[in-house]
Amino acid sequence: MRRPHQPYADAFAHHRIDLMVPSVEAAIAAQLRDMGLVTLDGLTSRDAVLAFATRIMHLVPHRDSDSDGLTTIRDTRRHPHRAGFAGFGHGELAPHTERSGTPNPPRLMLLVCGQAAVTGGESLLTDGQAVHTDLFLGGQEAGLALAQPRTAFFGAGDGHTTQVFTVHRSQRVSVRLRLDRLARWSPIVQPHLPQLRTAAVSHQITLALAPGQGYLLDNERWLHARRAFTGDRLCWRALGNPRIPMTRGFAPAPEAVPPAMLSEAG
Ligand SMILES: [Fe+2]
Numbered sequence: 001m002r003r004p005h006q007p008y009a010d011a012f013a014h015h016r017i018d019l020m021v022p023s024v025e026a027a028i029a030a031q032l033r034d035m036g037l038v039t040l041d042g043l044t045s046r047d048a049v050l051a052f053a054t055r056i057m058h059l060v061p062h063r064d065s066d067s068d069g070l071t072t073i074r075d076t077r078r079h080p081h082r083a084g085f086a087g088f089g090h091g092e093l094a095p096h097t098e099r100s101g102t103p104n105p106p107r108l109m110l111l112v113c114g115q116a117a118v119t120g121g122e123s124l125l126t127d128g129q130a131v132h133t134d135l136f137l138g139g140q141e142a143g144l145a146l147a148q149p150r151t152a153f154f155g156a157g158d159g160h161t162t163q164v165f166t167v168h169r170s171q172r173v174s175v176r177l178r179l180d181r182l183a184r185w186s187p188i189v190q191p192h193l194p195q196l197r198t199a200a201v202s203h204q205i206t207l208a209l210a211p212g213q214g215y216l217l218d219n220e221r222w223l224h225a226r227r228a229f230t231g232d233r234l235c236w237r238a239l240g241n242p243r244i245p246m247t248r249g250f251a252p253a254p255e256a257v258p259p260a261m262l263s264e265a266g
Helices: 013-017 024-036 047-056 126-136 140-147 190-202
Strands: 037-040 057-059 072-076 093-098 109-114 123-127 153-156 161-162 166-169 174-177 182-187 205-207 213-218 222-228 234-242
Touching: 013 037, 013 072, 013 153, 013 205, 024 047, 024 213, 037 234, 047 057, 047 109, 047 234, 093 190, 123 126, 126 140, 126 190, 126 222, 140 190, 213 222
Parallel strands: none
Antiparallel strands: 037 213, 057 234, 072 234, 093 222, 109 213, 109 234, 123 205, 123 222, 153 161, 153 182, 166 174
């Protein structure tokens, strides 16, 4: 499939930081603040993933995590059609924010490949800054509507009322999205959902992770998705909040700075 916005040939190499370099935490912090995404390799065991994750973040345990704080992502064949459990199947996943239906989603998400799929299973990542910019081009209507407070409800009965773009007091922006059956929308934003979905897909970069390779993303900026797969694909995931200070959200592109508008303190 053609990816018209793919800005570089090898997205993994473009974002990679070598874990063997001195002061790697500082390099990772700088890139997280600047780009919101780091790719990594050499994490060839669950213990290695856990050791790295705890250097970078305070792990946040949640519904699906195991006793060590990591989550094993594989096709469990247990919840094939249950909303909110699609990650534990083998199907395609649409672009989303991790834990979008909770009041405070974890700021960081680390996903490492333990075993690659036989076919498919690539990770597809979208920079929310690019999506935000897209929705402000050709008139600001879509971007402004999607920043209106309380125009989305994400999750099941215990979900969270929110909006796709949260504009902080600093004028930085956070993105929060899901596009599955657990997303409900205000009539204000309904007309803009096709444009939003198109932007979230057209800006995807593709990572075909081999065992030991992974990505670390800012969950307030990047959306993640995956292609359907066959085989016993297995990944380890860590969710948590950074040990380093990180300002809320991302700096919007200059052409996408909305007029003075606050949708949420922060
Ligand atoms: Fe996810």
